[in-house]
Amino acid sequence: MSTVLGEAVLSALTAASFGLLYQVSGSNLLIASGIGGVAWLLAHGMGNATLLSDAVGALVVGGLAEFAAHWRREPVSVFVVPAIIVFVPGYLVYQSMVAFLKGHFVAGLQTGLTAIMAAGALGIGLALATAIIRPLVRGRQWLH
Numbered sequence: 001m002s003t004v005l006g007e008a009v010l011s012a013l014t015a016a017s018f019g020l021l022y023q024v025s026g027s028n029l030l031i032a033s034g035i036g037g038v039a040w041l042l043a044h045g046m047g048n049a050t051l052l053s054d055a056v057g058a059l060v061v062g063g064l065a066e067f068a069a070h071w072r073r074e075p076v077s078v079f080v081v082p083a084i085i086v087f088v089p090g091y092l093v094y095q096s097m098v099a100f101l102k103g104h105f106v107a108g109l110q111t112g113l114t115a116i117m118a119a120g121a122l123g124i125g126l127a128l129a130t131a132i133i134r135p136l137v138r139g140r141q142w143l144h
Contacts, residue, residue: 004045011086012037019082028068028078035064036083043087055121057087062129070137080126089118 015036019029043057065079072078092115099108 004041007044008037008041011040014086015082018085022081024078024082028072028074029082031068031072032065032079032082035061035068035079036086038064039083040086051117051121054087054089054118055125058084058122058125059129060125061087062126063133066129066133066137076130084122084126087118087122089115092118 012033016029016033019032024032039057039060042060043053046053046056061080061083065076065083068074068079069076092111096108096112096115099105099111
C-alpha cells in the first residue's frame with residue numbers, strides 16, 4: 001500500500017474516532033470518516049503537506065460535507081467536525097510550546113506562526129466550500 005493511501009486510511013480511522021467522541025452514529029459516522037480519508041488523499045496525494053494542501057483538504061471536507069448534510073438531512077457540522085480534525089495542526093502547536101519551554105524562542109515563534117497559518121488555511125478552505133458549494137447544493141432539486 002502506498003504511503004499516501006495508508007495515511008488516508010489512518011485519517012479515516014482518526015475521523016471515525018473523533019466522530020465517536022462527538023457521538024456521531026451509524027452511517028453518518030461512516031460518511032464523515034470517509035470524507036476525512038478522501039480529503040486527506042486528495043490534499044496530500046499531490047505532494048508534500050503545505051498550506052495549499054491544507055486549504056484544498058478543507059475545501060474538499062467542506063464540499064463533501066455540504067453534499068452529505070443535504071443528502072442525509074443533517075447539520076453540516078455532523079460531517080465537518082470529525083473530518084476536518086485530521087488537518088488540525090495540533091502537533092505544530094505542541095512543537096512550538098516545547099521550543100518556547102526550552103528557550104528556543106525563534107524556533108517556537110516560527111513553528112507557532114506556521115500553525116496559525118495552517119489553521120487559517122483550514123478556515124479559508126471551509127469558508128470557500130460554504131460560500132461556493134452550499135448555494136449550489138441548496139438551490140438544486142435534483143439532489144433530493
